Structure formats: structure tokens, C-alpha cells
Amino acid sequence: MDKIQKFTKKQLKTDLPEIRPGYTVKVHQKIKEGDKQRIQVFEGLVIAQKHGLGINGTITVRRVTQGIGVERIFPIHAPFIEKIEVVKKHKVRRAKLYYIRHKSAKQARLKEIKTKSDSKK
Numbered sequence: 247m248d249k250i251q252k253f254t255k256k257q258l259k260t261d262l263p264e265i266r267p268g269y270t271v272k273v274h275q276k277i278k279e280g281d282k283q284r285i286q287v288f289e290g291l292v293i294a295q296k297h298g299l300g301i302n303g304t305i306t307v308r309r310v311t312q313g314i315g316v317e318r319i320f321p322i323h324a325p326f327i328e329k330i331e332v333v334k335k336h337k338v339r340r341a342k343l344y345y346i347r348h349k350s351a352k353q354a355r356l357k358e359i360k361t362k363s364d365s366k367k
Contacts, residue, residue: 254300254301257301257323257325258300258301258323259322259323259327261329262299262322262330263330263331263332264332265292265295265305265322265330265332266292266295266335267292267293267294267295267338267340267341267342267343268291268292268335268336268337268338268343268356269291269292269332269333269334269335269336270289270290270291270292270332270333270334270335270336271289271290271292271305271307271330271331271332271333272287272288272289272330272331272333273287273288273289273307273318273320273327273330274286274287274327274328274329274330274331275287275288275320275326275327275328276326276327276328285328288307288309288318288320289309289333290307290308290309290316290318291307291308291309291336291343291346291356292305292306292307292343293306293307293308293317293342293343293344293346293347294306294341294342294343294344295341299322301323302321303321303322303323304319304320304321304322305319305320305322306318306319306320307319307320308346308347310351315347334358335358335359335361336356336357336358336359337356337357337358337359338356
């Protein structure tokens, strides 16, 4: 293995959940303000996953705040990403959900996937 492969292997996170388009996720991000550090949570719908699961992998997360759509692109293996939690899973039939940008809240509803752990509650 050469030096670049060794370095990227050290940077990869092993505790990531399965993340796919249509999942609602909470991304916990470290924010540094001056000499203080805090964690900011961004919750939204994953509308795209690009560049695979390797070191270059990114997810695009969209949420609507006060009627304005906000999209953020997160590199999934970045050191400032504390953790990523999956909140809900929705059934989608596309790899990229860019059409959601042009839908209103009622039109953009997705069908939720029921898991076995949900039925026990």
C-alpha cells in the first residue's frame, strides 16, 4: 500500500449508518467559534448521494425552514462531522431527488418505510 492509500484508510469512518436518498437524517457537525466548540444539528431529507462511500463521498441534505428551502452538502468522512443519525426512511424510486425542490410541502410527501423495530413499539 502506498502512503496515500494508508492515509485515506485512516481517515475513513467505520461507524456510519446506511445512508440513501429518501432517508431523513440528523447530521451533527462541530462548529468552532473563536476558542469555543459546539455541535450543531442539521436535520433534513437526503436528496442525493455522490462519489460513493469512499473518502470523497458526499450527501446533499435538504430541509425547509420558515418557507425557505436550505440545502447543505456534507462530506461523510470529514473530521468535523461528529455523527449521522437516520431518523426516518422513505420509499423512493430515484437515485437523485432533485424534483423535491420544485414541490410544495404537501406535494413532496414521501411514503414512509415501516421497519420491524417500528412495529414493536
